[in-house]
Amino acid sequence: MTGVQTCALPIYISVVIKMVAAGHEVLIVSKPRITCIIKLVDAFRNIQDKIEFRFSISTDNEELMHVWEPNATSFRERIECLKLAFDNGYRTSVSMEPYLSDPAPVIEKLEIYVSKSIWIGVMNHKHSIPNFDDIADIYEEEYVAPMVQKLRKNHKVFWKKSVINLLV
Numbered sequence: 001m002t003g004v005q006t007c008a009l010p011i012y013i014s015v016v017i018k019m020v021a022a023g024h025e026v027l028i029v030s031k032p033r034i035t036c037i038i039k040l041v042d043a044f045r046n047i048q049d050k051i052e053f054r055f056s057i058s059t060d061n062e063e064l065m066h067v068w069e070p071n072a073t074s075f076r077e078r079i080e081c082l083k084l085a086f087d088n089g090y091r092t093s094v095s096m097e098p099y100l101s102d103p104a105p106v107i108e109k110l111e112i113y114v115s116k117s118i119w120i121g122v123m124n125h126k127h128s129i130p131n132f133d134d135i136a137d138i139y140e141e142e143y144v145a146p147m148v149q150k151l152r153k154n155h156k157v158f159w160k161k162s163v164i165n166l167l168v
């Protein structure tokens with residue numbers, strides 16, 4: 001819920017409830033904050049079969065998170081949010097787009113709380129971003145090909161086209 005202030009939550013909840021009442025399913029994509037996710041989990045309890053939470057978790061390295069996602073929640077808090085939604089019976093998924101470190105160890109830590117999918121993608125406009133050279137090696141074919149091979153048997157992992165494009 002990065003960027004959504006707590007005071008806007010009742011409006012957001014109302015809109016989601018109306019969307020579900022109109023026959024839609026809702027995918028909630030967020031860099032989650034536990035205070036917001038607690039409220040959403042409680043508010044949508046009666047319609048949870050129509051809700052999926054997808055949390056952005058790009059790395060488990062807190063130092064990288066501070067550089068690339070300033071003011072966003074910590075890895076620990078994001079895992080806590082994922083676990084909360086999962087434990088309360090919601091469909092859960094993760095977006096690792098962009099991944100900021102090797103996805104495999106991150107996936108090992110969180111996949112138990114993922115009921116649906118883990119999407120892995122690269123950083124957009126990476127060559128125009130300051131400090132990109134600090135992590136550029138993880139976007140090279142020599143890194144990506146073994147990463148894809150390592151995770152190819154994990155049925156929860158899906159690759160964004162941006163990753164596949166690095167291999168052609």
